[in-house]
Amino acid sequence: MWCSTVGVMVTLTLSILAAPLVTTAQPAGKVYRIGFLTPGFPRPDRDPPVDAFRQGLRELGYVEGQHLVIAYRGAEGKIERLPDLAAELVQLQVEVIVAVGNAATRAAQHATRMIPTVMTGTPDPVAQGFVASLARPGGNITGLSNLLEELPGKRLEILKETVPHSTRIAVLVNPANPPATAMLHNMTVAAQELKLHLHVVELRRAEELDTAFAAITQEGADALIVVSDPVLMDGLCGQVADRAATRRLPAMYDWKMYVEAGGLMAYGPSLSDTHRRAATYVDKILKGANPADLPVERPTKFDLLINLKTAQALGITLPPHLLVLADEVIK
Numbered sequence: 001m002w003c004s005t006v007g008v009m010v011t012l013t014l015s016i017l018a019a020p021l022v023t024t025a026q027p028a029g030k031v032y033r034i035g036f037l038t039p040g041f042p043r044p045d046r047d048p049p050v051d052a053f054r055q056g057l058r059e060l061g062y063v064e065g066q067h068l069v070i071a072y073r074g075a076e077g078k079i080e081r082l083p084d085l086a087a088e089l090v091q092l093q094v095e096v097i098v099a100v101g102n103a104a105t106r107a108a109q110h111a112t113r114m115i116p117t118v119m120t121g122t123p124d125p126v127a128q129g130f131v132a133s134l135a136r137p138g139g140n141i142t143g144l145s146n147l148l149e150e151l152p153g154k155r156l157e158i159l160k161e162t163v164p165h166s167t168r169i170a171v172l173v174n175p176a177n178p179p180a181t182a183m184l185h186n187m188t189v190a191a192q193e194l195k196l197h198l199h200v201v202e203l204r205r206a207e208e209l210d211t212a213f214a215a216i217t218q219e220g221a222d223a224l225i226v227v228s229d230p231v232l233m234d235g236l237c238g239q240v241a242d243r244a245a246t247r248r249l250p251a252m253y254d255w256k257m258y259v260e261a262g263g264l265m266a267y268g269p270s271l272s273d274t275h276r277r278a279a280t281y282v283d284k285i286l287k288g289a290n291p292a293d294l295p296v297e298r299p300t301k302f303d304l305l306i307n308l309k310t311a312q313a314l315g316i317t318l319p320p321h322l323l324v325l326a327d328e329v330i331k
Helices: 002-024 048-059 079-091 101-111 151-162 180-194 206-219 230-235 237-246 256-260 271-286 308-313 320-325
Strands: 032-038 068-074 096-100 117-120 141-143 168-173 197-202 223-226 251-253 265-269 302-307 328-330
Touching: 032 079, 032 101, 048 068, 048 271, 068 079, 079 096, 079 101, 096 101, 096 271, 101 117, 101 141, 117 271, 141 271, 151 180, 151 223, 151 251, 151 265, 151 320, 168 180, 168 206, 180 197, 197 206, 206 237, 237 251, 237 256, 251 256, 256 265, 256 302, 256 328, 265 271, 302 308, 302 320, 308 328
Parallel strands: 032 068, 032 096, 096 117, 117 141, 168 197, 168 223, 223 251, 251 265, 302 328
Antiparallel strands: 265 302
16 A cells, blocks of 8 residues: 555656646647748858857757758848848748848838747847837837947947057948948947047948948058948958958957958857847747737847957057957967
C-alpha cells in the first residue's frame, strides 16, 4: 500500500515538473511561415544579424523546418524593389513579416494592414507614421526602434576623443533617408557643445561617391562621420571605408560592417541584439498577442568597435580607455 502511494506521488510529481515544458512547446503539426524583408542581401548562413534572429527563435523553442519556415526577400540595395517583395510575402500568406529598417517597414505597411509586422531598428517610428505611440502602437506594426537622441552626440564625442585636434567634421548623409533630418539636427546641437564645425555632404546615389569625397577634401575636413542608410550600408560600406582611408580621414560609422571593411570605428545599437530581440516579438504574436498592444522597444545594448590596424595606418594613438571600453577591437 505504501509503495502504491509512493508511486502515485512520484507520478504526480513528474507530471507537475513536466507541465511547464508543455506550455512552452510549439503546437504539434503547425508550421508557421515567417517573412523576412530587408533592403540588403539576406544571407542566412553568413549574416550575423540574420543568424542572431534565427538563434533567438531557437532559444524560444522553434526549429526551422519543424515549427516554422522563413521566406527571405532582399532588395540587394535597390530599395525601389521593396514594395514588390513585400507584396510577395503577403501573397505567401505569412503569419508575420520581419522588416529590417525604415524602407522595408514602409513597404510592409503599404502591402498589408492585416499581417503583423515586426520592425527591427526603425528610426523614430512615431514620426514615420508606423505606430501611434511607442507604448501603444495601435496597428499591425510593432518591434524595435533605434533612433536615440544622444547617439549623434556620443559619436561626435568619441571621434573627438580619438582625434582631439579635429575641428572640421564632414558628415556624409543621404538626405532622401527619412531619419536624416532628425539625426543632423541632433548632431548639430552636439557639435556646438563640442565646438566643432560640421560640413554636410549629401550622397543620394552610388555614382556620387567620388564627387562627395572630393567635396569633403575641398572643404578641408579633418574627420568624417557617416550617417548610414540602406544605400550606403549594404552596397558601399567597403568603398566608403577605402576612400576615407585613402584620404587619411579618421571616420566614425554606425555599424560593425564598416569597421570590418577597414573603417576606423563604429558606435551604435547592436544589430545582433536587436534581431535576437525581434524573435521575442514573433514568438508573442504567434502565440496570439496583438501587435497593437505590444510596446515598441528601444535599444539597450550598444557596440563600440575599433579597427586598430586602420588607426595605426592613420598614425592615431587611441586613448587607452576607449580600447578598454570597446566591445571588439580588430587587430
